[in-house]
Amino acid sequence: MDARGRGRARGRARGGTQQGEGGAPGGQGPPGGQRPPQRPQGAPGDPWSRPTRPQQAPPAAAPPQAPTQWVRPQMPAPAASVGRGSRLGGGDVPELSSAAELGGAIHTPAGDADNQTMRRGGGNGGIRGRSLRSDLIFTRPKELVSKQGTIGAPIQLLSNYFQLIEAGKWSLFQYRVDFNPEIDHTGHKKRLMYLALQGVLQGYIFDGTVMYSNRRINPDPMEKFVETEAGEKIRITIRLVGDVAWGDFQYMNIFNLIIRHCLKHMKLQQIDRDYYDPHLKISIPDYRMELWPGFLTSMRQHEKNILMNCELKFKHMRMDNVYDMLLECQSNNVKAEFQSKIIGSIVLTYYNNKTYKIDDVDFNTTPSSTFPKKDGTQISFVQYYREKYNINIQVPNQPMLISRSKPREIRAGMSEIVQLVPELCQLTGLTDRQRDNFQLMKALAEHTRVGPAQRMKKLEEFSNRLLKCPEAVTELKKWDLKLADQLIRFNGRVLPQEQIVGGNNAKYPAGQQADWTRELRNLPMFVPGKMSKFAVVCPQKFRNNCGEFLQCLQKSARGMQWDIGQPRIFDIQDDRANSYLECIENLISKNNPDMIMCVTPNNSADRYSAIKKKCCVDRGVPTQVILAKNLSSKGVMSIATKVAIQLNCKIGGAPWTVLMPLSNLMVVGYDVCRDTANKGKSFAAMVASLDKQITRYFNHTSEHALEEELSENIAAFLILACQKFKELNGRYPERILIYRDGVGDGQLPFVIEHEVENIKKKLTQEIYKNNDLKMAFVVVSKRINTRIFTSNGNPPPGTVVDDVITLPERYDFFIVSQCVRQGSVSPTSYNVISDNLGLPPERLQILTYKLCHMYYNWSGTVRVPAPCQYAHKLAFLTAQSLHRPANRALENVLYYL
Secondary structure, eight states, X not given: OTTTTOOHHHHHHHTSOOOOOOOOOOOOOOSSOOOOOOOOTTOOSOOOSOOOOOSSOOOTTSOOOOOSSOOOOOOOOOOSOXXXXXXXXXXXXXXXEOOGGGTTOEEEEOOOGGGSSSOSSOTTTBOOOSOOOOXXXXXXXXXXOOOOOOOSEEEEEEESEEEEEEOSOOOOEEEEEEEESOOOOHHHHHHHHHHHHXXXXXXXXXXXXXXXXXXXXXXXXXXEEEEOTTOOEEEEEEXXXXXXXXXXXXXXXXXXXXXXXXXXXXXXXXXXXEEEXXXXXXXXGGGTXXXXXXXXXXXXXXXXXXXXXXXXXXEEEEEEEHHHHHHHOOSSOHHHHHHHHHTTOEEEETTTTEEXXXXXXXXXXXTTOXXXXXXXXXXXXXXHHHHHHOOOOSOTTSOEEEEEOOHHHHHTTOOSEEEEOGGGEEEESOOHHHHTOHHHHXXXXXXXXXXXXXXXXXXXXXXXXXXXXXXXXHHHHHTTEEEOSSOEEEEEEEOXXXXXXXXXXXXXXXXXXXXXXXXXTTSOOSBOOOXXXXXXXXXXXXXXXXXXXXXXXXXXXXXXXOOOOOOEEEEESSOOHHHHHHHHHHHHHXXXXXXXXXXXXXXXXXXXXXXXXXXXXXXXXXXXXXXXXXXXXXXXXXXXXXXXXXXXXHTTOBSOEEOOOOSSEEEXXXXXXXXXXXXXOEEEEEEEEOSTTSOOEXXXXXXXXXXXXXXXXXXXXXXXXXXXXXHHHSSOOSEEEEEEESOOGGGHHHIIIIIIHXXXXXXXXXXXXXXXXXXXXXXXEOSOOOOEEBTTBOOOTTEEEOSSSSOTTSOEEEEEOOOOSSSOOOOEEEEEEEEOSOOOHHHHHHHHXXXXXXXXXXXXXXXXXXXXXXXXXXXXXXXIIIOSOOOGGGTTSOTTO
């Protein structure tokens, strides 16, 4: 990843902003007998050679005729309704049997929820939402008396949590519900339950079989009789099964569903799983973008209380529609290009504010195609949208987008396939090209990078808004619940500052901001690598700037008491990838260099990957890629210092260390990244320390397709790492500390039952035999929604939280290890799922914080322990550029920095 400008991953690691290195568901229609959509007479057979932009759109009031050219339609105004289950009035349910390639599934145009025969919810009394979950995993060791540490200065903190206050004794009762005659359709059941319990029970949740409520029914069992729309009488029997024990995970599921229902009452728009406020949208007209502010909420039992986590979120909404995207396709195969861009995207329909994931494009169906209504008559999509929403579709021959409902949505009454009109769909999210637009990302960051004071203010404003919303207050009262209106406060600790140790035992304090960049130029390399042959491949047009930069590089290295010798420049005539590869192959064959630096004119991924494959895979030579613009920039000495450090690391050296208290400790970092060239393949990267100072590493990558292969690979790697450790130290490591990144809560059972147990089994069999294996396995999570503040800003680096907002079933803690100069700092969560090292919790916290000082791509602390971040960099390089494991000659150096 060197100095070619790929700093995004590193920026995320340290949590800063430094520049890098170099249709609504339809009801069940008549079964069978429906004709597939028919193209109206006069419609063009295949308008898909290449889209063109006409000078003028057809008049909106004109009858829908297929135009000879495509036009850019005008955006209709968003509907006032909110939510995927909004009520928008009655009408026919447009349903179609599918075309042949759609597999015979029922599909509908995207309309409103009340067009369903059965709605997804349970009426005003029932709560609609995701199904109940039960995934509470206990990983806290039974013998662990306390997970709170004592070392460090106390500090008063706040976090983005609100306490749930129970009003009186809160109980949760579980009921079984039976229907006679039997009803298979969940949506039908929910509707009938709503009718049966009107005026009888206010707060309840019903999933089709089981009902939960905080009220006892009387009598028990209770029988209710209701009629279907067809006039059939149904007997509903409700029986109490039992009460749910306090603390059971079902409580949290119920609380979360109640809060989500309150968010709907606040007129927030659900997109994916979160809620946003379109009324407070922020327009960025220069880039045709909008930002919708929103909130993510989640309730859970924490150490002492049930807390609601609340975090600010922003949804990127593009002001162009899907049809605009189609018009921008310029390749010879427009269909394939359009499909590659739109499939997998989330779109928002203007007329009813619903979101859909696009699964396919139907090129054989257009808005001019017809479908049968419930009464059997045919109607075109054009006519349907004009009659239903007063919308005139301006391009009747555009293709239709396909969104496939999830199984649970189908069970709730949604159609299997929903058809969408591109010009009526607003794009959400950012494309890769937009993410690479520095000016655009800077404009977005002005609004999304919220400082701690403003963030706390917005969170408390949200709480007050929730508690002042009459419908939300009524909903909470149904369940006898109340939320605090202030962020939770608690005590934390700030760990002592670390000493940065360089060569000749030179020491500098890391500083209050954990940044020692200024001291770095005069800090001798802790381990200077030996580099006698340094080759530089450079296009001839950059030779003069390259020579001047190499002089700065030599000067910077001498300041750190490291001699890099006299680099030798090899000219190439142009900047084609093949020119670099031919020169590299020639100079390796003739000169056998210790290091090759390549000067490139831009960030071409193809050229970068070609260079890395040649050097890292084929030849096993460390490489440094640097952008030509960095050779003569204003901060050239700063760049030269960073490049010198990277060069030293890539040949086995180390710029600094910190004092490590444990001997014979091996620290392992582990991460996984999906291969960009083969979606069915992933690469696991593992990095293990080999010395007491945690400066020398053994690296390994392996590809896998199944999780079972992954657990086998990590165990095999650890056996190799232990053998390498013994080669260097004369003995196996006494303790092994593993940091595992990239694990979601849903993957924890597999990691515990397979990865951890397999590692213990294999290491015991192959290495430790009758000796005790001392190992800790820590799951590292960066993408969390917890934020920590002081009363006047961000907490300092080294802040530890191990109480109040941690989880009682876990041995876990948070560390704020880095300093950020803009926005709010993000802590990192550590979940110790296996541990017999014998260290008290505070010692593990201190050791973890020490390791955050050891990432050599940044002269400051990063968000995760260095071995974990090295594993991420290695996995990223392998999956993005190499697509295969590197040459074994590089397994003992940090060639991927």
